[in-house]
Amino acid sequence: MTQGSPLRPQPRFPEPDTEAFWEATKNRELKYQTCNSCSEIIFYPRAHCTACGSLDTSWNTSKGEGAVYTYSVIMQSRHPAFKDLGPYALAYVDLDEGFRVMTNIVNVSNPVNDISCGMRVKLNWHDQGEGEIALPMFEPA
């Protein structure tokens, strides 16, 4: 991150549903849950299964590969951390394991033209500071 540029809004804790997910990003691991009762994939993280209500769930680590489900390119943001970025891409990415994340698509020169729905992407981690969480962004695979 450029020195002196305002920090993006960060996840805040205590928040017991998502804390383990963000803790794992310090090791550059993208975590998701599955239900031990019905095998449902649970994301974003919660303490219960969203399909059957079971409290018996497991954490898994994604390979970090997937496809762009959809995206938008933001031309105008008034937020201090984003207003001077130039056009940047917000997206939903479908990971190959079967869960959908909100994220940014980076390392494209022209986000409107260089991104498309269905395009293959892979993880690109963005550290937020020494000992802090990292943000799982994606780039063309």
Place this chain on the structure above:
Amino acid sequence: MSQRREAAIVGIHEYPLRVAPGVSSLQIKAASAAKALSDAGLNWQDVDAVYDTGTHQNIGGLGISEYLGLKPDLIDTTSVGGSSYEFQANHAATMIASGKANVALLTYGSTAHSDRRAIGTGGATGQGSPTPFNNMEDPWGMTLISNYGMVKARHMHQYGTTDEQFANISVATRYHAMRNPEAVKAMTDLEFVGVNEITTQDVIDSRLIAWPLHLLECCMVSDGGGAVVIASKEIASNCAKKPVWIIGGGEATKYRENGGDITVSAGAQSGPKAFADAGVTPGEIDVLMAYDSFSITVMCMIEDLGFCAKGEGGDYVSSGILKFDQSGGPALNTDGGGLSSNHPGERGIFLLLESARQLRGESTSQVDGAQLAVAVGNGGQLGSRHSTSATILAAD
């Protein structure tokens, strides 16, 4: 099928100003309530049910009765974003039909413009109590407009819908706005570039705010508000104006799901329930008041309520039938909509107000002989968690 005639909109008022400095949202609510009750020929103390979203100066169900000076027997604080007023109208009709209340008051007031609230482009603040939603969404710089932009992008990818097709929605609402003096004043006061009818090319040529959404596909940020009075059939038969009957309703929420189809809104659940409740079909509807936060919102409402098949909305809106003086389909947002008349943040109440004006014969873009209208609200954010509620209304 014989339709229910148990509860009706009997009084309406739309606060005329879109730029209202020095006035509070609560004052807009109270002033609108008085005018709507007067419109109905009812008195302040006739109100025995109060509906309030609690989103105005943080005064909700606990404080609103005190502020207004009412002692209602029934209080409903359903608050699900811009569609709250359709939820509330449906709830009021049900409770009145069951005998729990006789005169329900819905009010709305907002000073979003005068407060300089950057509703569409502000992005997450990273403040307040942390929630799972905030923690998974705040870091990405999502603006409200880009949230809807993701839905439009997927619609274009999945069905081949074009920018030009989407632009027809903005063209039709502006066509109606230019016939509504309050909408013309709104666009003038808010310093719109070109207070005139527009073409699809004008929409495509307007600047991108969040690709693929252009400026003229995005609603304005205004001040404003209004009030609706809903009463039992016994009271409605003695009111000053013709009753506008609430004959059916449906409500639902939808949210981001793993593998889910983002182009399908909560209206796919609530719309068919509302039509079944009312005993009418989309083909019979004369006026469609569909929440136009953005062009894509209207596209989803049209498809999901069944005016055309899913994915065929692009062709449907391009046929010109959305204008009030064209036949073959419902007239869309005949007040000018959120795109060209007013959008103070929660537009749902205006859908009920213009539906009532149409079914009374009082619209500035009056559909000849209008008998049936749908007010379909959409609240929250279409690309993540949102609500869609439909209220179906019939002329007396």
